[in-house]
Amino acid sequence: MKENTINALKHISYNGIAPEVLTDCGPLPERDLYEQASKVFNRKFQFRPTAIVFCTLTEHVQQIMELADKLNFKIRVRSGGHDHEGESSGTNTVVIDLSKMVSVSVEKQGAQNIARIQPGIVFQELIPQLTAQGVCIPHGTCGSVGIAGYTMGGGWGPWTRIHGMCCESLIGATIVLGNGSIKQLKEGDELLWALRGGGGMSYGIVTEFVFKAFNMPQNTIKFQVDWNSSPAYEVLKLWETLIAPYNNVALIGTNLKIVAIPRPKDGNFRETVHPCTFYGYYAGKQSELKADMHKWFAELPPSSITIPDDSADATQMKAFDTWDRISAKQILLRMTNRNNLAVNLSELNNSTPLQLQVIPPDIDAPAPYKITSKLVKHGEWGDAGRENLLHTLESDLISLDAIKAGVQCYVTLGAISGSYYQNYKDPGFPKGSAFPYKKRPFTIQYQAWWDVPATTYTESDAADNVNNYSNRAQDWIEECRSFNFPQTSGSFISFKDNAVPTSNYFMESYNKLKTIKEDFSKDPQNRLSTRKTII
Numbered sequence: 001m002k003e004n005t006i007n008a009l010k011h012i013s014y015n016g017i018a019p020e021v022l023t024d025c026g027p028l029p030e031r032d033l034y035e036q037a038s039k040v041f042n043r044k045f046q047f048r049p050t051a052i053v054f055c056t057l058t059e060h061v062q063q064i065m066e067l068a069d070k071l072n073f074k075i076r077v078r079s080g081g082h083d084h085e086g087e088s089s090g091t092n093t094v095v096i097d098l099s100k101m102v103s104v105s106v107e108k109q110g111a112q113n114i115a116r117i118q119p120g121i122v123f124q125e126l127i128p129q130l131t132a133q134g135v136c137i138p139h140g141t142c143g144s145v146g147i148a149g150y151t152m153g154g155g156w157g158p159w160t161r162i163h164g165m166c167c168e169s170l171i172g173a174t175i176v177l178g179n180g181s182i183k184q185l186k187e188g189d190e191l192l193w194a195l196r197g198g199g200g201m202s203y204g205i206v207t208e209f210v211f212k213a214f215n216m217p218q219n220t221i222k223f224q225v226d227w228n229s230s231p232a233y234e235v236l237k238l239w240e241t242l243i244a245p246y247n248n249v250a251l252i253g254t255n256l257k258i259v260a261i262p263r264p265k266d267g268n269f270r271e272t273v274h275p276c277t278f279y280g281y282y283a284g285k286q287s288e289l290k291a292d293m294h295k296w297f298a299e300l301p302p303s304s305i306t307i308p309d310d311s312a313d314a315t316q317m318k319a320f321d322t323w324d325r326i327s328a329k330q331i332l333l334r335m336t337n338r339n340n341l342a343v344n345l346s347e348l349n350n351s352t353p354l355q356l357q358v359i360p361p362d363i364d365a366p367a368p369y370k371i372t373s374k375l376v377k378h379g380e381w382g383d384a385g386r387e388n389l390l391h392t393l394e395s396d397l398i399s400l401d402a403i404k405a406g407v408q409c410y411v412t413l414g415a416i417s418g419s420y421y422q423n424y425k426d427p428g429f430p431k432g433s434a435f436p437y438k439k440r441p442f443t444i445q446y447q448a449w450w451d452v453p454a455t456t457y458t459e460s461d462a463a464d465n466v467n468n469y470s471n472r473a474q475d476w477i478e479e480c481r482s483f484n485f486p487q488t489s490g491s492f493i494s495f496k497d498n499a500v501p502t503s504n505y506f507m508e509s510y511n512k513l514k515t516i517k518e519d520f521s522k523d524p525q526n527r528l529s530t531r532k533t534i535i
């Protein structure tokens with residue numbers, strides 16, 4: 001059976017072009033490549049696919065779908081490979097890998113810029129190609145994420161406040177349906193509506209996305225502001241004011257990170273200090289940003305502000321193209337160098353904040369982790385919402401020993417509210433998008449990462465192995481997921497957590513998405529299926 005499948009896959013060809021096929025039963029160089037290629041970003045998962053097929057043409061994908069029907073094998077589809085639940089791979093499946101389909105082109109059609117983008121490209125390769133032509137799309141914050149899963153999941157990022165989620169800019173696609181037929185989607189097609197935020201995989205395999213691209217502003221600045229000794233409650237309240245729909249149009253996107261801490265002995269949510277980092281994306285000059293910051297932070301002075309030096313203005317049109325991230329291993333080393341390992345639980349009180357300012361914005365090196373998410377309800381947040389959020393960020397499951405061992409537990413809040421959705425006029429189904437959270441102020445993403453490899457430890461630290469803490473970090477995620485939080489509802493599919501029921505991701509769009517899949521995906525065997533797909 002496996003042999004037949006592999007044999008058939010190795011005979012796929014179109015116009016004399018064959019895709020590369022990797023298996024674990026070929027000659028040694030192929031097996032080595034297979035071992036590398038079978039890894040997914042979330043190292044919590046390890047899969048043994050029957051074969052990984054690197055398609056370069058839509059017709060390759062088509063032929064695999066036809067073979068799947070004939071030989072009855074399961075498929076998975078992978079573009080950037082950053083699915084949080086590893087759903088783009090699987091044991092005993094054929095992985096349709098699109099990472100070699102990376103072409104990008106931009107053309108002007110009247111006043112519109114049209115960008116045609118293949119699914120395998122990741123942001124650190126895509127953005128420079130777009131901005132070199134003076135245009136961009138609402139991309140994400142992490143350079144190694146793929147355009148495909150990101151867009152179909154909605155696509156939150158630095159541009160969300162002024163351009164909406166990335167899926168709102170999608171105006172066409174080429175898709176291979178369940179039976180292998182190829183379809184060009186355009187405005188008004190139900191399937192295109194579904195691809196705009198209805199999640200990856202469910203409706204077909206996209207081999208090209210068409211976006212309307214916006215003209216880049218003259219200046220863009222990425223900045224970071226840290227508070228290490230102010231109550232998180234105050235920081236949160238301030239951040240909420242800054243993202244109110246009509247406030248601060250130049251603040252085109254932002255997220256706020258609040259680190260989870262061990263539960264203090266005498267907790268008062270309004271006073272507890274958590275390390276907080278405000279990441280901001282600004283369209284304007286440094287002088288304008290500095291003047292804005294002067295107003296924004298007058299009442300709550302930050303511990304530090306990081307903005308690029310003046311010469312960075314010269315990098316205009318390059319967008320947010322610094323993707324440097326720091327791994328937990330580096331964090332640990334830095335903490336060690338600063339002798340912060342001496343920090344202990346007894347130091348935790350409101351006057352001595354945790355020394356965690358070295359924790360970086362994002363971690364984009366592959367690592368084991370678990371996340372879950374919630375969305376704040378429109379008009380229902382207030383003090384009760386803030387207190388509930390901070391309640392979840394103080395837990396007996398968090399310990400300084402775990403932090404020292406490289407376990408990181410925190411929340412990131414991603415601003416949705418801004419001029420785009422404030423001015424949004426629903427064009428009526430099937431125009432518009434399946435993204436159900438247009439009126440929500442922000443996302444809440446709980447994250448737990450435990451990615452320090454054993455080699456980082458010195459002998460004496462060996463007892464502190466990260467594995468001693470990873471269960472508790474995951475329990476903390478479970479605690480947050482099940483926390484009674486009436487000021488929130490729903491979950492964001494791009495922050496996929498398999499324990500969340502699928503309908504919770506799509507809310508009022510869910511039933512329509514099911515009907516669209518049944519009526520248009522031509523997939524009676526439901527091959528376009530993983531745990532969190534629509535059916």
Ligand SMILES: Cc1cc2nc3c(=O)[nH]c(=O)nc-3n(C[C@H](O)[C@H](O)[C@H](O)COP(=O)(O)OP(=O)(O)OC[C@H]3O[C@@H](n4cnc5c(N)ncnc54)[C@H](O)[C@@H]3O)c2cc1C
Nearest residue numbers: 079080081082083088140141142146149150156200201206
């Ligand atoms: C470090 C990190 C940072 C992130 N930052 C952000 C962020 O700033 N904003 C945000 O919104 N999200 C973010 N995400 C979430 C990310 O957008 C989703 O995980 C997204 O699904 C990843 O897309 P991908 O193509 O890289 O992943 P993949 O694993 O390749 O695919 C994800 C899903 O889409 C399906 N799929 C992939 N390609 C296709 C295709 N061509 N046709 C049909 N189905 C397909 C897969 O089968 C899978 O179900 C981040 C994730 C990580 C790990």
